[in-house]
Amino acid sequence: MPPPHAAHARSFSPISLSRWARLCLCAGLVVLAGCATTQPRQTADAGSNHLLRDSYLLSTQADPLGAWLDSKDSLALDYPQSTSRHATPAPKTLANTALKFLGVKYRYGGDAPGEGFDCSGLVAYAAEKSLGLKLPRTASGQAQAGISIDRNELRRGDLVFFNTLGRRFSHVGIYLGDKKFVHAPRSGAAIRVESMDIAYWRKRYNGARRLKPQSATAQR
Structure with missing residues (x-):
């Protein structure tokens, strides 16, 4: 029978120590492997965020309409008296009022914000x-105002008026300057700003009228 201290001595034998060292080494490799798999994931996440940011910045910088709408001067109605230093504050403008409804859905026969x-x-x-001003309700009627x-x-x-239905003055919008106009285009679309230089509108343009606040109102 081995002496009582033999079991205790066996636990510290070179073989046991070697096995313990190998276990520690394996555990360390697992930890390092875990770090190695975590780090690329963080890098990938950061890369995705950078791509999203870059894409957003690119689309923002490539949006001339958005930049144009940021210019307050572009939204002012160009009345002669507004250029005078001593002029009274300009009233709400036709262009500004229409631009408040950008994105509102087109609705045939609609004439209020709540319905389109x-x-x-x-x-x-x-x-x-x-x-x-109380204008006629149709585009052709409004083409007689001002x-x-x-x-x-x-x-x-x-x-500004366009021939979109095979007849004169069948479509109307409000000129904003820089060859842009705001309008309610068609069913399925929303109020938006477009360029009169687009071939479709350039070919169909057929006149413009100027309204004045002091003009006699046109009746329906």
Whole structure:
């Protein structure tokens, strides 16, 4: 029978110590492996965030319409008296009022924000709220309001008309300057700003009218 201290001595034998060292080494490798798998995941996550940020910045910088709308001067109606240093504050403008409804869905026959607008409904609503004018309800009727102007005389707040249905003055929008206009385009779309230089609108443009707050109101 081995002496009582033999079992205790066996636990510290070179073989046991070697096995214990191997176990410690394996545990360390597992920990390191865990760090190695974690680190690339963090890098990948960071890379994804950078891609999202870069994509967002790229789309923002490539949005000339968004940048244009950020310019307060682009939204002001260009009345002559507004250039005077001693002029009274300009009233709410036709352009500003219409731009408040960007994104509102088109609705045929609509003439209020809660229900949506068609092209002439948007113009009629904005003219009444900003200039106090009660315009005819149709685009063709609105083409008789105010005074006729040439295309090279256009300024912000003028009405621009297009032939979109095979007849004159079948569509109307509000000129914003820089060859842009705001309008309610069609069913399934929303009120938006577009360029009159687009081939579709350039070919169909057929006149413009200028409204004035002091003009006699046109009746329905």
